[in-house]
Amino acid sequence: WNSFFDMGSGNTANLILKYHEQDNNSYSQLTKSQFQQGGRKFDPYPSTPALGSNGKLSSYYELAQNPFQTFTGVLNTQFKLADNLALSVIPYYFWGNGSGVNSSSYALNRGSNQNGVFDLSNLPTAAAYNADGSSTTGVYYRPSRTQTWRPGITTKLNWDVNDEHSVQVGYWYERARQLQTQPFIRLKSNGKPESIWPDSDYMVDANGNEIQGRDRYTVTPAQKVWAQDTWYFAPDWTLIGGLAYMNVKREGTNHGSLTERPEERDQTYNKLLPNVGLKYQLDERDQLFYSLSRNMRVPQNYVLYDQGAGSINSKPETSWNHELGWRFTDQDMTLAATLFYMKFKDRQVSSRDINGDFADINAGAVDNSGLELEWSGLLPNHFNYYTSYTYTRAKQKDDLTVFNNGAAIELPTSGKQFANVPKNMLAANIGYDDGSYYGTFGGKVTSKLYGDLTNDESIPGRTIFNLGAGIYLPVDKKIVKDATLRLNVDNLFDKKYLDGVYTTKTNAGTYSGFRDGDPAYIVGVERTVTVSLEANF
CATH class of the missing domain: 2.40.170.20 (TonB-dependent receptor, beta-barrel domain)
Structure with a gap:
């Protein structure tokens, strides 16, 4: 609705x-x-x-x-x-x-x-x-x-x-x-x-x-307050500066179960999150921009109940995000190129256990750097196009220490690609929309990705194509503002593939007699046809 x-x-x-x-x-x-x-x-x-x-x-x-x-x-x-x-x-x-x-x-x-x-x-x-x-x-x-x-x-x-x-x-x-x-x-x-x-x-x-x-039973009151000023200090220059404060508290009540005693625990996370941005308009169509921001991601609520050493004191993930880019816009076309660098501290690896519950690993410092390219526009006779490419180098900066039967084992994760992050992604789409009918056809290429932090196991890349079409239905505009009948076909050619990591492991290979086990992966959907009717009132 x-x-x-x-x-x-x-x-x-x-x-x-x-x-x-x-x-x-x-x-x-x-x-x-x-x-x-x-x-x-x-x-x-x-x-x-x-x-x-x-x-x-x-x-x-x-x-x-x-x-x-x-x-x-x-x-x-x-x-x-x-x-x-x-x-x-x-x-x-x-x-x-x-x-x-x-x-x-x-x-x-x-x-x-x-x-x-x-x-x-x-x-x-x-x-x-x-x-x-x-x-x-x-x-x-x-x-x-x-x-x-x-x-x-x-x-x-x-x-x-x-x-x-x-x-x-x-x-x-x-x-x-x-x-x-x-x-x-x-x-x-x-x-x-x-x-x-x-x-x-x-x-x-x-x-x-x-x-x-x-x-x-977990109660999580969270709040964020912020202020931001956009300053047009020269005809072609814009400076954006802001500051936010975020506070998250997790209050956990374990009512007790067959394996756990009743207990109450809580933890609070808070950070100052500044942001700054600078834009320069070279001419009517070209713009240069830079932005810097700090973000925070708090641990999952299970850390309140895990009896492992230090679980309650798990640190929130923080990051400094840099973006430097160029954007070109005219009547029929948009181009953009962006360099990015994200410096993570206490990087969380989110995965799920066999029951679907979250289980995170603190992977330490991780640096993400790369390039994003986008190109979109209009073609004659109601056609349009879109294409994008992303390169990401997600480099782990620390060796990870794990414990096996009380013995500390240092895993060689430093310099390795972060799990579940493909280095290359390419997408392209061609579309048609004349105001009465629309259609789209596109594909996405994703390179291989790793299922563990030591990069001992990976799944191959894949190329998936999708198809869509629809009709804008005539309506009276009085009660129903607009209505659309849509047809979508995902994985058009029924590609058989693994789509991403469901359960990340620290090491799929054996180190000092310890192996974390086999990563589990999300199975890519088979060819799927959906028909939907959407209406706005």
Whole structure:
């Protein structure tokens, strides 16, 4: 739903509402050897229930469920307070509810209470379950469920002080809440879970408490305040300077589970984030520019609950970002060339574990440098084109120290390309749009990328083509402002490929007797055809 309201005198409101629900199995994330063995059709999940040595169901693809619901609401309001003063107020809300898990079942019996959080006297013993002759008792579907609530608001005040200065001040606030649980759901006699949405049919202890393999509640209030001045200090020169302060607090409550004791922990992250930019207009079509900014990325909330040494003190990732470039613009064509240099400190490697939960690695200092080229424009007879090229050298600056059975091992990561960052990317697209119909055809070339920090394993590059077409439907403009019927074909030629790293490893090779294991990769989608109808009100 996209609704726009013009209140007159420069005051507008735009309401956007989106809801999405999926009810499907988890996609398999494959190792390189699995993909080479069976391609995208390789399925590590058994198609029929697999039984363990005790006669109980141990693995079944019907347990690899990935249901999810999301809702997003954004209200973008713009108010003209005076000829030189404008206020923007944008409240928003995001809600997510879903779970993901692999194909394994999880045992639960009277002896499962490792931390004394639950009273499991209402459950039979493992021996009693094993002797009952059923393959589905005593083992359960245990999804990793995540529920997220994220209300927030962004406000900006733009003040054109005079012909030389334009000032913006702003404030952003969000209070995110996240509940992460692992309930136990009974299995039917055919091995399927009684419910894939864990709102009912879950197991409780003798006191009626819902039994959890994980039960964590995180509140993350975050805020950012900033001020920026744009100074037109000469006819062809513009200087932009700003300063922001960002503060993020994570408050974690571990309610306790079969493996964890109840505990509360919190951590706060804050930084001053300056930015500066300079633009020089050579002539009507050519512009030179430079920008420098500092950014911060806070660790994931799991650091509040990880009992590993120093987890609670994990540092936020910070970076200084430099861009130097040239931009050419005329009526029918735009050209741009940009050199970039990003200096990271405490670079985070984001990956996911087998349950889809984030797990980060601090890779230390990393320098990204490279070049971006863009060329786009209009052709005769309603045709258009776009092409871009990016070269990125993501160089790790430190050797990484890992621990194996208490022994420190130094991995040779210094000088290596950062994982999941291709050096070369090239994209090109040709399109047609006459106001009644449109069409696009394009492709993207991506070079190889590494799945680990020591660069012992990589996946090859790929070239993927996509096709799109659409019709702008005639509407009365009174209730429906515009409507478009769209057809998209992704991966037009059905290329079989790995699309990126899902689980990054420190080292896929062996060093001093230690190997972190095989990286897991996202399997590229097969040829996919989608038809959609979009309308604005």
